[in-house]
Amino acid sequence: MRAPNEQACKEKELTERVSAFVRTHVMPHEPVLDAGGPAAAAALRKLQAGAKEAGLWALPLPEELGGQGLDLARYARLAEAEGASDHGPAALGSAPLLDATMLWRHGADRVRTLYPHRLTSGELRACYAMTDPETPGTDPYLTATRAVERADGGWTVSGRKWFTSHAAEADLVTVLARTDGQPGDRTGLSLLVVPTSAPGFRVVRELPVLGGAGQWEIEFDRVHVDADHLLGERGRALAIAAERLQLGRTLRCLRWLGQAQRAFDLMCERVNSRTGSRGPLGSHQLVQSHVFESLLALRTTRPLVHEAVAAIGAGRDAHVEVGLAKVAAARMLQQVTDAAIQIHGAAGLGPDTPLPALYRTGRTARILDGPDELHITGVARRVLRGYGT
Template sequence: MEHRGDAGRDSLEPDCGTGELRDRVAEFVRRRVMPCEPVLDAGGPAAAAALRRLREGAKEAGLWALPLPVELGGQGLPLARYARIAEAEGASDHGPAALGSAPLLDVTMLWNHGGDRVRELYPKRLTAGELRACYAMTEPGTPGTDPFLTATRAEEQADGGWRVSGRKWFTSGAAEADVVTVLARTDGEDGDRSGLSLLLVPTGSPGFRVVRELPVFGAAGQWEIEFDRVAVPADHLIGGRGRALAVAGERLQLGRTLRCLRWLGQAQRAFDLMCERAGCRTGSRGPLADHQLVQQHVFEALLALRTTRPLVHEAADRIAAGRDAHVEVGLAKVAAARMLQQVADAAIQVHGAAGLGPDTPLPALFRTGRAARILDGPDELHVTSVARRVLRAYGAQGK
């Protein structure tokens, strides 16, 4: 059984109340969610039934929808406190869905930027787990780092509604989603730096189609979808016409930070497994823990964890305080993705052949770390963006 130790932790500890809640979340994820991972990973009816049971258990335990607004059925935990819990929740990829925090980004976006009709129909049901949402931005054949080249179009109709046409891919959870927020061009030409809007599309609408699944290193959950003149009501425009990038930027900063927090939890899980393996595995030359090269793996992994965690929490704290966090989020995203890949790789090395097989979560953790360096913005995008912002600041000081 996996045990989550404290060796990977540093002095960034929460207050007592948050610490107790984090321990309860960690226990739920370790004892309830992780044993179900093989079934949940496989998908299908068995996975849906397992997820329903986990959600019922989370509600009974008082752990449901911790960061969602109280008025929508959540528990209203502020981001500054939730950040200390998100690591424990995210130690399993299925933790956020099982505990009801997965729709946080969609609920926040729809509640803050949706009209009356959208706010009436969706946020409460998303918070309750009755509906699922997804977010479609990236397109085949179009650089995901350049949204101005978005090819998906939305044509305004006489009644004020829209007809959406185009394709999106690497859309997480699209096959199970009830609604999808889609980035589309409503004005201007390809490449224009304005004219992009967000529209909320019910997936049961005629013309919406799931094209195919896109496994990432063999893992399910990503999809390619198509819109063939899908009708969207006028009141399902999110954030106003032409305001997509402002709304998306707000969403992306919070989303990337949440993912970084969850990657910390997954790296801690890999670190714990590595240390346990080193301590209990004995060969003809004694325990692995006595080997200097194994000790180096442990040291380097611990160093990566300890140096990355403050970066991630700095980003979370700035967002929670309503301050600009572009630099902090960029640093955290690159550091956390690299760190997860590094720690998972070291844990696999210490496990040997066992680390490559199906008996540990290490292959999945390594896969998540490697994919994280591309999905949600490749390393190169964040490196360039952060460097430009920093250099601009120095240029402004020199004038």
């Protein structure tokens, strides 16, 4: 076992390597990657090959799946460095963590054989489809997408999902569907793994989010799914989804910290490099206030996120910690990026900095993956129960 100081040095070195890879290789390709299409796919493949060659591939994925097996506590700092670019996790092979581990833990033998290793290697890509159009994502019990059991034990899936990330490039989609009961029932929801090559699966349209790409609406038109592609037990989807959501939200919070740090660095560089007729930009008190408030937001949010990391890593109920972290990190990213845009002036609105994309991420973070209101009320109810008689 390495001495603590040696271990800390190793982890610091690894974090610096990840940060350097994202900064020097991923960030310059962001305009191409943001645009999507064949050019983006080719650029991503090249970046992934570079990450593998550098020994930075799939750091948090389990070793039995071909990853490097870093636990959440050790991966947390790396996740900030990776997440400084929205494309960092995909380029470094961390993006499949949720899907690969979900299929490995809850899939039947055939699913475990076919998919998790290939997701880890980058051969396959997966997405997760939960929300029906016009149905609140905060209320999965209203799910109307249905899976009907066939005589051979398989399933026929029909329905639509939207705001499904990266669906157009995915080889697999895990879909939340009603296998029993009616919309509104608090039971009867299951998860099924559907190859996107299956007849009847269709990408309906892209859903630009504040002008940004990556979200899609998809359709299942009587898609046949094999019986062994049901995840876990029939009707037990929400237990699996909750496990996935807690880890997923925490990972996103870590990545938002990385993006906010990037915006903060850009702001400070701008402050130090600009001089107007009234002197250096940094000499103005209102500019100093932006710097102070942004640093305060970053420094006070980071411990909340790492409390969520510690709770999940220890296997504790982390609903309160994750809810606090999610709301704080989303607000913080929007606040820091907004301040950076203000300091840049008109330049912060245009295509020459990543600030518009970072701001878009911060604003959408307060709605997607659970709106602020959901987490606020959920945390408050749990806290208040502890004061009940």
